Amino acid sequence: MDLDVLLADLRDARRRLLFLVEDLDDAELRVPQLEIVNPILWEIGHVAWFQERWMLRELDRRASLRADADELYDSAAVEHDTRWELPLPSRASTLDYMQSVLDAAADELAKHAHDERRTYFARLVTFHEDMHGEALVYTRRTLGHRSLRLQPTRVPGGGPLPGDVDVPGGTFRLGTERSTSFVFDNELDQHAVSVAPFRIARAAVTQGEFARFVDDDGYQRAELWSDAGWSWRSSGERQQPNHWRRDGSSWTWRHSDHHVPIAEHAAMLHVNWFEAEAWCNWAGRRLPTEVVWEVAACGVPDERGGLAATKRCYPWGDEPPTPERAHLDLRGDATCDVGAFPAGDSAFGCRQMLGNAWEWCADDFAPFPGFRAGPYREYSEPWFSGHKVLRGGCYATRSRLVRGAFRNFYPPHRRDVLAGFRTCARRA
Numbered sequence: 001m002d003l004d005v006l007l008a009d010l011r012d013a014r015r016r017l018l019f020l021v022e023d024l025d026d027a028e029l030r031v032p033q034l035e036i037v038n039p040i041l042w043e044i045g046h047v048a049w050f051q052e053r054w055m056l057r058e059l060d061r062r063a064s065l066r067a068d069a070d071e072l073y074d075s076a077a078v079e080h081d082t083r084w085e086l087p088l089p090s091r092a093s094t095l096d097y098m099q100s101v102l103d104a105a106a107d108e109l110a111k112h113a114h115d116e117r118r119t120y121f122a123r124l125v126t127f128h129e130d131m132h133g134e135a136l137v138y139t140r141r142t143l144g145h146r147s148l149r150l151q152p153t154r155v156p157g158g159g160p161l162p163g164d165v166d167v168p169g170g171t172f173r174l175g176t177e178r179s180t181s182f183v184f185d186n187e188l189d190q191h192a193v194s195v196a197p198f199r200i201a202r203a204a205v206t207q208g209e210f211a212r213f214v215d216d217d218g219y220q221r222a223e224l225w226s227d228a229g230w231s232w233r234s235s236g237e238r239q240q241p242n243h244w245r246r247d248g249s250s251w252t253w254r255h256s257d258h259h260v261p262i263a264e265h266a267a268m269l270h271v272n273w274f275e276a277e278a279w280c281n282w283a284g285r286r287l288p289t290e291v292v293w294e295v296a297a298c299g300v301p302d303e304r305g306g307l308a309a310t311k312r313c314y315p316w317g318d319e320p321p322t323p324e325r326a327h328l329d330l331r332g333d334a335t336c337d338v339g340a341f342p343a344g345d346s347a348f349g350c351r352q353m354l355g356n357a358w359e360w361c362a363d364d365f366a367p368f369p370g371f372r373a374g375p376y377r378e379y380s381e382p383w384f385s386g387h388k389v390l391r392g393g394c395y396a397t398r399s400r401l402v403r404g405a406f407r408n409f410y411p412p413h414r415r416d417v418l419a420g421f422r423t424c425a426r427r428a
Contacts, residue, residue, distance in 0.1 A: 001181055003113040006122045007106055009400060013129040014102055016330075016398075017047060018095075020136040020148070026091055028145065033084045036416050037139045041094060042073070042083045047129050048098040049073035054121040054376070055105040065100050076378045123182040124376060130398040134418070137330065137396040140256065141243070141270075142416045147256040148333055155332040158339030160265045161203035164425055165296070165349045169197040170307030172295050175368050176405045186380040186407050189370035193291050195307065199425035200288055200296045203338035203351050204359060205279065208264035210271070211251050213279050214240050224281045229274030232413050242270040242415040255334060267335040267357040268420040273388045273412035276360045276421040285423035287362040290389045290407070292424060297346050297353040297392070298404035313403055315346035315353045321399035326355035328399040335395060335420070350422075354402055357420035358390040365389050365409035380409075387411055394418035 021029065021040055029041040038046075049069050056062050064070070070077065072086055089097065105125070112118045140148070175190040176183045219239050222230050232238075240246070243254040244262070252259040253270075271279075280286050288296070295307070297315045302308040312318060316325055323329075325344035327336050335356050345351050353359075365387040373381045387409040393402035396418055410417055 001119050001123075003110065006109060006119065006126075009126045010102065010106060010109070010122060013126050013133065013398075014098070016133045017044060017129055017136070020133055020140070023149065024145065028143075029091060030084075030088075031139075031143060033081070034142070035080075036414065037142055038080070038135075039083050039088070040136065040139065041088050041091065042086065043132060043136070043139075044098065045088065045094045046073040046075055047132050048094075048101045050128055051105055051125040052101045054125055055118070056101070056108065058375070059115075059118055059121065060108060065104075066097055069097075120182055121375075127184075127398075127401050130401045133398070134394070134396045137333075138416050138418055141254075144254065144257050147258075148330075150330065150333055153331040155327060155336045156340045158265070158337040158341070160206060160337070161339040161351055163202050164199040165202055167198050167200060167292075167296055167299065167348050168301060168306045169195050171195070171309070172291065172299060172307060173309075173311060174291050174294060174405075176403075184379065184406070185372065185374035186365075186367065186409075187405050188372070189368055191369050195291060195295055196427075198288075198292055198427075200292065200348075200350060201285075201422050201424070202349055204267040204357055204420050204422045205276075206265050206338055207251075207253075207262040207268050207335075210241065210268045210279060211262060213282050214244075214251070216282065218278060218282050221282075224278045225274065226277060228412070229278055232272075232274050233278075241268075241275065263335075263337070265337040265339065267338050267352070269335050269357050269418060270415050271360075271420060272415035273360045275415065279421075280423055283423065284426060286426050287360060287421060288424045290361040290363045290391060293353075293359065293361050293391045293422075294404060296348055296350045300347045311404075312347070313405075314344075315350065315404060316344050321354060321402075326393075326399065327352065327395045328355040328393060328397055328402065330396050332395055353391075353422075354393050354404070355397065356395055357392075358394045358397075358408060358418055359392045360419060360421040361389040361391055363389045365407070383409055390417075390419055 030039050109118055109122055171192050172195050173190050174193050176187040177190050178188055244251050251262045253262055298311045300308040300310055321328055341352055346353055366384055390408040
């Protein structure tokens with residue numbers, strides 16, 4: 001991969017991360033103790049530790065720039081609940097550590113431009129930092145921080161996009177080829193699966209569509225929920241989606257530190273897997289499996305109207321995302337209309353299968369046949385129990401990270417993440 005691109009992406013990931021915290025004061029960087037967030041001061045230090053761990057210490061066997069770095073920032077060793085008790089360095093010291101690591105990593109990368117292992121780890125740490133940047137977006141919303149000061153960007157309208165598309169059955173290669181220059185371990189090994197014909201929604205479920213479920217007492221009807229879902233719903237007496245509140249006869253949602261009306265045609269956001277499943281039961285629909293999702297996103301029809309042997313990297317083809325094709329890269333701070341971005345349609349006519357909102361799939365997160373953990377063993381292997389698959393990315397996901405085969409994963413009760421869902425027609 002081109003050295004200039006590797007270096008530019010390393011630095012760009014850091015700029016984005018720092019932008020997401022630069023307006024927060026020292027108290028806001030430490031945050032109240034919650035199950036679903038990290039102390040922000042710890043999180044940005046952890047990102048630097050991870051970069052140092054894989055780009056300097058793994059490859060060059062050098063000592064850490066901080067003698068206490070492992071005790072502070074190793075996420076595999078430092079339990080989540082203890083991170084508020086750590087003697088974290090000051091903001092200034094943390095930023096100095098981050099810059100020193102970045103400078104050293106960039107210098108070593110430039111010296112070893114053709115080292116494939118160094119290229120691999122440069123992508124790993126860039127994508128890791130991109131993921132933490134996205135996590136900071138929803139952490140800020142969870143904590144009710146003020147809106148991000150984004151550059152003004154026009155996100156197009158587009159209205160609704162109702163209806164299903166028909167997708168033919170056949171054999172499909174699920175996952176990513178091992179020969180790809182960088183691939184996360186949970187996408188391997190690519191393998192053949194048989195797929196029956198199916199019908200899938202052209203677009204994700206909208207906020208207006210979800211509101212009708214809420215108004216039809218969807219949160220009060222146990223028959224719509226699985227046992228696990230009803231137990232989750234009852235444990236907190238949850239009566240509506242995360243951040244929603246009723247304003248007269250209408251619904252609003254908390255966007256950062258203020259409430260705004262829900263957007264009728266914008267993709268639903270901040271729902272968990274249980275809520276998505278209950279909505280499907282209410283609507284007589286089902287969540288797609290991840291193979292169904294990937295076929296709809298990346299599959300291609302053959303000349304006879306069946307499923308071709310080849311597939312695309314992205315819904316629209318093999319060219320990288322652009323602002324005309326997908327709502328990515330934090331060009332806005334909320335989901336847009338599900339009818340926007342027609343240039344990003346898949347071969348079968350599904351829209352926004354990359355960007356806008358992550359989409360829950362029916363599956364448990366599990367290894368593919370032939371799985372072998374990558375060098376960063378903690379990325380996938382510890383989470384193959386108790387998590388559900390999400391696909392497609394959201395408006396805060398970096399375009400260099402997400403592809404049609406990218407697998408995200410969260411526990412089914414998490415509704416702080418930037419997730420919605422798309423549905424399929426039930427099998428006959």
